[in-house]
Amino acid sequence: MSAAAHPISILVIDDDPTSLELAVEVLGLDGYAVRTAPTAERGLALIAIERPAVILMDLHFATGVSGLEATRHLKADPATAAIPIVALTALVQRQAEHAARDAGFAAYLTKPLDITTLRETVRRIVTAAPA
Secondary structure (H helix, E strand, C coil): CCCCCCCCEEEEECCCHHHHHHHHHHHHHCCCEEEEECCHHHHHHHHHHCCCCEEEEECCCCCCCCHHHHHHHHHHCCCCCCCCEEEEECCCCHHHHHHHHHHCCCEEEECCCCHHHHHHHHHHHHHHCCC
16 A cells, blocks of 8 residues: 555444454554444444445444444445445355345455455455545
């Protein structure tokens, strides 16, 4: 990533502290400005205030809105529809991946997160995103 005046912002929405910590550390070392939210509702509130360039979102939370529901909401809103969203999940079944893609996720990462795959996925999405 180039040394821009404003680093690319990424929002990680996940209730798993280990996944949050890993994403913040890895993506922060890559020069991204990383924010976090422990629930979909808190993430949606942050997105209403700040528009991240990329969102990494867990599919399932212990309580409240699911990542699938939150993504459908974001994709239905013209103000947030273009933000790429990456699914984070422990679900490895094809059916879960298809549901995520149908909801509007741009990519699907399984937990535990692989550092190389996380970096490559975010880099690919950031590079493909319109300026």
